[in-house]
Amino acid sequence: MIIAVDGPTASGKGTIAKALAKHFGLPFLDTGLLYRAVGYQVLQEGGDPDNAGDALKGCDFPDTLLADDTLRSEAVGGLASRVSVHPEVRAALKKRQVDFAHQPGGALLDGRDIGTVIAPDADVKLFVTAPAQVRARRRYDEMVVRGVDVTFEGILADIHARDERDLSRADAPLKPAEDAHLLDTGNLTIGAAVQAAITLVEQTLQKG
């Protein structure tokens, strides 16, 4: 069984994806981490994330980088969004994701284009959203707890910029697959959102 979880930044999709993978016993790939690793690698090499050639070179990042917590920062998220607009980068990262999705026994992947490009054949597709203000508030609260010095306005501006880039890129823009189930987590606690996602998956499998 393949489960695809897509959605914008800070929608809750990562938390939901991890919980679903655990619940259904599936191997899990956070595909955003691959783009984050590319963005970080480009920076390390002194390249320009907006340049397709430099960004493509960054795709040769060492696998050990994927375990590095630095990848989870807002700054690296912004770099990831910039390198992800290049079709060359998307193509270079595609095989790894397609192979992961189609391994025997199934898998769960979260990202932006899993249901549309990486695994259009997924058994269940979820598209997780929430209003930008709610996503910014969640991200801001998370950062404050971690002791990061940020402002709510700064985070909201970042979220708008990332949404704009992710939605408007020509290659594999962020959009729900036609057969995706929309899950708006705006008014839900984490626990309720996870439960709603489990129910959606179970209902879809039953209809199967």
Ligand code: DC
């Ligand atoms: O999910 P995330 O915030 O870690 O993703 C970081 C960036 O990577 C996101 O702004 C766009 C890009 N991305 C993508 O283009 N396709 C994916 N499947 C996953 C992430």
